Amino acid sequence: MTNYTHWLIRARLKTRQLLLVVALSEEGNIHRAAQVLNMTQPAASKLLKDLEDVLGVQLFERLPRGMRPTWYGETLIRHARAALNSLNQANEELQAAKLGQFGQASLGAITAPGVMLLPPTIAAVKQANPHLRITIQIESSNVLIEQLYRGTLDVMIGRLSEEHDASDLRYEIIGDEPVCAVARPGHPLFAIDKLVLTDLLDFCWIVPPVGSVMRHKFDLMFQELDLQQLTNRVETGSLLFLTKMMQQSDMVSIMALDVARYYADHGLLRILPVVLPCEMEPFGFITRRDKPLSPAAQVLLSALKTSALAVYGPKGAVSAS
Secondary structure (H helix, E strand, O other): OOOOOOHHHHHOOOHHHHHHHHHHHHHOOHHHHHHHOOOOHHHHHHHHHHHHHHHOOOOEEEEOOEEEEOHHHHHHHHHHHHHHHHHHHHHHHHHHHHOOOOEEEEEEEOHHHHHHOHHHHHHHHHHHOOOEEEEEEEOOHHHHHHHHHHOOOOEEEEOOOOOOOOOOEEEEEEEOOOEEEEEOOOOHHHHOOOOOHHHHOOOOEEEOOOOOHHHHHHHHHHHHOOOOOOOOEEEOOOHHHHHHHHHOOOOEEEEEHHHHHHHHHOOOOEEOOOOOOOOOOOEEEEEEOOOOOOHHHHHHHHHHHHHHHHHHOHHHHOEEO
16 A cells, blocks of 8 residues: 655645755856746745755855855755656656657667667657657766756766666667778878888877877876877867868877777778877766656667667677676
């Protein structure tokens, strides 16, 4: 039998209180948060005070020019976001069911599987389920994991590193990501026989920004080879800028092999015949253990796993928690 003494009922927690703490975290000001929620400032202040009284903790520090979440506030904000996102998803699924649609799933991926795995998968899913709504983001693993925790993503394809708290995440490895050096077609380096890494050091490099996994591995490669770190470089995470810049110059760059092959197939770049001792960790499917997948997300994940076997082989048999 259902236990109706749940603390939410005893505390009479209101949805508007959850909306308020999230708005306060984003606006940093009770007046602006009240405006966002279309309520008066006194009403917002009372909602917050009632919530703090019920919980018995201070959620926000009152500062001369705004408000800042306490440790208790940060905890509630994280769960409030997840709860509100879940309620939004429930409404979307109900509305979709009323309209005869299937629902919505949100997917995030790093670039390489975004190029190789997503297109055939999405095409197959949409052919079988034309009314299923799919949103896709291509970002770094760190950005995607933050969005996964916020509840704005159902499934992501990326990496887990030591800095991530993986206790609430399910991780299934699906493939490796070799890297290579690239340059424009007709670059002088293609005229060199038996090209080696040091031949590339006289040219300006376009490299990923500091903080990305590939940039860390790239810098580590120079340290391990006892080479001086590059000073003649341009840093960007934009592949559109990178490809346009390289077509107009003799710059070289590092790139995931699958992405480089895509550009090479379209004649935009060529892969330089040089070995880069720069190994990237495997990537895989990542979902939250504490958030059940919607039917739409389950359909999408199942299709992704089927496509991954065809694209990468049976590497997904290895999994980690």
